[in-house]
Amino acid sequence: MFEFFLSMMKEEWRIHSTMFGSLSFALYPVLIFAIAFMGAFLLPLIRPILPFGDLALVTHALFLLLGLMIGAFGLLMNEVMERRFGQSSSLAYAARSLPLSERFIFLNFVVKDTVYYFVLWVLPFVAGFAVAAPFVGIPLTVPALLLLTLSLSFLTGLAAAFFLSIVYTRSKWLFAAVCVFIAAAAVAAHLAGTGAVALFLPLALFRTFSWETLLAACAFVIVLAALSIALMRPASAARAKHHRDMLTPLTRRFSLFPYPALAAKDCIDLFRSGSAVGQTLFSFLLPLGVIWFCLSLLGPFLPGYSILLLFAVLTGVIASTMYIWLTMFDSFGPYACLPLSVADVLKSKICGFAVLQLIPAAFIVLVTVLAGEAAYLLPALVLCLSVSFYGLAVTVYLTGLSPSVLLYDPRVFVLYLLAIGVPLVAFIALSFMNPWYAMMSLVLPAAGWWVARRGVAKWDRKEVAGF
Amino acid sequence: MNAIVDVQNLTKVYGDTTALDTVTMSVEQGALFGLLGPNGSGKTTMIKLLTGQVRPSGGAATVLGLDVTADPVGVRSLVGIIPEQETPPSFLTAEEYLRLVGAIRKIPDTEEQMAWWFEYLEFGDKRDVLCKDLSRGTRQKLMFAQAFLHCPVLALIDEPLINFDPIMQETVKEYLAGYVKKGNTIFISTHILEIAEEICSDFAILQRGKLLSTGRVAEVTGAGRHLNEYFLSLIRKGGHV
Numbered sequence: 137m138f139e140f141f142l143s144m145m146k147e148e149w150r151i152h153s154t155m156f157g158s159l160s161f162a163l164y165p166v167l168i169f170a171i172a173f174m175g176a177f178l179l180p181l182i183r184p185i186l187p188f189g190d191l192a193l194v195t196h197a198l199f200l201l202l203g204l205m206i207g208a209f210g211l212l213m214n215e216v217m218e219r220r221f222g223q224s225s226s227l228a229y230a231a232r233s234l235p236l237s238e239r240f241i242f243l244n245f246v247v248k249d250t251v252y253y254f255v256l257w258v259l260p261f262v263a264g265f266a267v268a269a270p271f272v273g274i275p276l277t278v279p280a281l282l283l284l285t286l287s288l289s290f291l292t293g294l295a296a297a298f299f300l301s302i303v304y305t306r307s308k309w310l311f312a313a314v315c316v317f318i319a320a321a322a323v324a325a326h327l328a329g330t331g332a333v334a335l336f337l338p339l340a341l342f343r344t345f346s347w348e349t350l351l352a353a354c355a356f357v358i359v360l361a362a363l364s365i366a367l368m369r370p371a372s373a374a375r376a377k378h379h380r381d382m383l384t385p386l387t388r389r390f391s392l393f394p395y396p397a398l399a400a401k402d403c404i405d406l407f408r409s410g411s412a413v414g415q416t417l418f419s420f421l422l423p424l425g426v427i428w429f430c431l432s433l434l435g436p437f438l439p440g441y442s443i444l445l446l447f448a449v450l451t452g453v454i455a456s457t458m459y460i461w462l463t464m465f466d467s468f469g470p471y472a473c474l475p476l477s478v479a480d481v482l483k484s485k486i487c488g489f490a491v492l493q494l495i496p497a498a499f500i501v502l503v504t505v506l507a508g509e510a511a512y513l514l515p516a517l518v519l520c521l522s523v524s525f526y527g528l529a530v531t532v533y534l535t536g537l538s539p540s541v542l543l544y545d546p547r548v549f550v551l552y553l554l555a556i557g558v559p560l561v562a563f564i565a566l567s568f569m570n571p572w573y574a575m576m577s578l579v580l581p582a583a584g585w586w587v588a589r590r591g592v593a594k595w596d597r598k599e600v601a602g603f
Numbered sequence: 604m605n606a607i608v609d610v611q612n613l614t615k616v617y618g619d620t621t622a623l624d625t626v627t628m629s630v631e632q633g634a635l636f637g638l639l640g641p642n643g644s645g646k647t648t649m650i651k652l653l654t655g656q657v658r659p660s661g662g663a664a665t666v667l668g669l670d671v672t673a674d675p676v677g678v679r680s681l682v683g684i685i686p687e688q689e690t691p692p693s694f695l696t697a698e699e700y701l702r703l704v705g706a707i708r709k710i711p712d713t714e715e716q717m718a719w720w721f722e723y724l725e726f727g728d729k730r731d732v733l734c735k736d737l738s739r740g741t742r743q744k745l746m747f748a749q750a751f752l753h754c755p756v757l758a759l760i761d762e763p764l765i766n767f768d769p770i771m772q773e774t775v776k777e778y779l780a781g782y783v784k785k786g787n788t789i790f791i792s793t794h795i796l797e798i799a800e801e802i803c804s805d806f807a808i809l810q811r812g813k814l815l816s817t818g819r820v821a822e823v824t825g826a827g828r829h830l831n832e833y834f835l836s837l838i839r840k841g842g843h844v
Contacts, residue, residue, distance in 0.1 A: 378731040383699040387706060397706035401692060401699075408694040408733070469690040472656050473750065474707050475680030599657050 140236070144248040165260040172264025179272055189343065190433060195282075196289045196339045197426055199258070203293020204418055206253055208301065239365055246361055249294055258286050281342060288338035288353045295360035302364045304410065379408070398476075398484035399491075405465050415461045416495060424451055428503070438568075444509045445567040445574055448500055448520040449560055455496035455520065456527025460539045462488050468537060479596040482532060486588065489528055496520055515574035519567065522577040523560060529584030530555045533591030536598070559583075605632045607757055607788045608653060612662035615648050615812075622648040624812040625662065630790055630805065632756075635783045637803035637820075638792040639834060644809040646792035647687055650759050653790070654684050667757060680708065683750030685743075687761035687792075693735035697726065697745050700734055704749045713752065720748035724774070739766045747775065757788045764798055776802050800830040810838055 152161045182191065266279035304311040325335050334340055337353035386400035393399045406412040427450050431443050438446075462485045471481055500520045504513045534552055535542035542548050559580060567574035608630035615623040623645045630636045638646050651657045653666055655675020664671045666678045691700045698717065705713030721727035724744040729737060737745065743766040750758055763779070764772045779789050779802060793799055799806060800820060807817040815837045823833045 377733070377736070379696050379733060380731065381696070381699055381702070383695065383702045383706075387702075395707070397703050401695060401703055404699070405692070405694045465693060467690075469686070469688070470692045473654070473679070473684035473686055473746075474704060475676050476707060477676050480676075 140241075141244050141248060144244055145252060148248060148252050165256055168257060168260040169264040169267075172261045173268045174264075176265050176268030176272055176274070179274070192342055193339060194426065194430055196285065196336065196342065197429075199286045199289040200293040200336070200338075201418075201422055201426065202253070202257060203290040203295075204297045204422070205293075206249060207294040207297025208414060208418060239368060242365055242368055246294070246298065246365070250291060253290065253294075254287060258283070258290055262286060281345060284350075285338040285342040288341065288357065289336075291357045292336075292338060292353070292360075295357045295364065298364040299360040302367050306367060382407075393484070393487045395476075395480060395484040395487075398481065399488050402462050402466075402485065402488045406461060409465055411461055411464070415458075419457065419461075420454060420495065420499075423454060424499070440507060440509050441512045441571045442568050444504060444507055444512055444516050445519055445571060446564060447503065448516040448574075449523050449564055449567075451496050451500055451503075452520040452523025453527055453556065453560070455493060455524035456531060458492045458495070458524075459485065459489050459528050459531050460543075461492070463537055464540050466537065477596055478537065478598070479592045481537060482592045482595060485537070486528065486532065493521060493524060496524060512571050515567065515571050519563065519574040519577045522580040523563075526559070526580035526584040526587075527556055529586075529588035529591065533587050533594065536591070536595035606630065607632045607634075608636075608664070608666050608790060610649075610653075610662070610664045613649075613652060613659055613664050614661035615645075615652060615657065616660040621812050623652070623659075623809075626809070626812075626814045627662075628807050628814060628817050630788060632788055633783055633786055634805045635779060635789045635803050636791070637799035637806045638790065638809065639794065639796060639799055639806055639830075640792075640809035641794060641838065643811075645812040646794075646809060647761055648812075649809070650684075650686075650761050650790075650792055653759060654679055654682065681755060681757065683753070683755040683758035685746045685750045685758070685760040685763065687765075691734040691737075691742060691745055691749075694733060696731045696733055697721075697737065697741070698730040700745060701748060701752060704752055708753045710753050716752050716754075717748070720744075720752070723778070724748060724771070740768065740771070743767060744771070751782075755787070757790065758782075759790045761792050762795075763791050763793065764795070772798075796829075796831040796834055800824065806830070808834060808837055 149161075179191075262279050262283040265282065266276065269276055269279050300311065300314065303314055321335060337349060337356055341349045341353055382404050383397065383400050386403050387396045390396040390399040390403075406415075424447075428447060431447050431450075434443055466481075468478060468481065497517060497520070500517050501513065504510055504516050509516070530552060531539050531543070534548050534555075543552060563574065563577045563580070566576060606629040608628075610626055610628050612625045612627055613623055614621070614625050626645075626649070638649060640646050648657070652659055653664055653671055655671045655678050658672055667681050669677045669681070671678050691697075692703075695703060698721075701717045701720070702713060704710075705717070710716065721730055724747065726741050726744045729741050734742065734745065747763075750760070764775060767775060776798075779791075783789055783804070791799075791803070803820050805817075805819055806823075808815045816833075820830060823830055
């Protein structure tokens, strides 16, 4: 049975090497090592701005987030692969053809993800830090402890993603109850004066090592993973659900769109795949929460409006990735037998993206008011949405209907970074000089319009794999 | 007779592979035309070219008088297409998918057409099930229904019966035969020669992208041979007719 585990490991490697290229992907841990190694030398410079405790929180939160994202993607992998690469199946679905139970396969899946991403992310990060530690006066016990606590952070995220998604498939009400329980626990911890962060056991362990906390952190991961495996419902036992027609009313609602039925389809995809809630939570709110926390540490050094506008720019960049939400379950295949061109589908996606921008718009309004910077709501909103639409245009131009695949191509990614980075730095600098200069970012959607038009024409000329 | 499909020296090259090599052929109106050939002979590439999904490396093709390179969307609006790999959108139900097709093709009587297909192909009980949860056979039924929802004058079908059970195969064969009797044209690609002999009026045989033979099925069977034997004799000759 160890063979099965090894095959899953090989499969994971081949999926990544197919998407990103063998060499590019093999160099990934080296890149992580290098970043951690060089980052360690910046610690003496960062410390006066960012206390060590806050830095530890950010690092542990990032690994928790990584675990959550990998867990969520792992569960959707087969669907994504099938939509992107045509008919394909992963070993996670081998129960259909092999005499293996789905629980056994899921157990292997959990262990595989743990080992694979430990080697890919955690180990190179800690190794880079450990090699640099003696040069910056950090005792080696710190990286040793970090290896343990970052692994636990990652595993907590991974197990939580599995647990929450399995609870969600069992009962949406139960899922809501679990979410309310987590929020209530955080509020209770905050009110009790211990802080919600105290519930994050790996970080608590890093701050003050104790065997009790270690046992509790390990037990938390094991219990979540065990519950996930126990609660897992085999696919064969899952009833094919019946759904009411949502396309007709949604098509009517999108009647002003160029392709109302396509917009309705995208909306249904987001809703039924769980992406609408999942992506908003894990790909939008959570990263922005981490970013907001990091930026808030700049409070003593920057005026409030500058932090707000910097945050608006970063929200715009993250909001531009909402285009990936609309394309991740799609390929041109289902459209290839219909009288539609790639340009038609791209235009429809762009319209859908425009609707999704209500989320970042509402978010920026909320953050601006909460930050007490309501006077700068207009420039913050304009900056955020301008950056988002410009980012969309660049993404459409570079990746067409396949952003979730092509953005991982190193050449495309570098072009993306250059095309996005240069104007963003310019507008950040301008808005720091005077917050109202942020209004000049309105040139970005205009430039984006031109870039998007060229992108649509470019991808319409290309042959696409249909059926 | 009018040529519904006209292919002149059509060539398609993918990198080092010549998928189609200067193929010239035509399909007349009212024919049930079978494009035959072993796996990898270029059948699917031909359908992709005729529906404007890929562009020819050389030569030209017209479908219903439209140049497939110049107006691929125009071609797809007139014809019905069933791909070999059934790929209805995962998160739409069968009914929603047909409604989507109806909306994009601007079919005025989608409701009636849909109801008829659910009953005819016996999958009305699956109308509110997500496409990703449908069996392959039911997905094939759904793809069949979407291709004929707008009653096209020409349907191009890649391996039409491959996922159907024997009873459904008979139903579909009857439908196709009746459809061409009304003056419509069907273009199928298949490597199942028994089916081709049973339902097709005309055929063309491809091997490694080259056209080996084209003609009427009745001419082969009238000479006391099965299409299967004729096909194998051609293939074994290595393409020298």
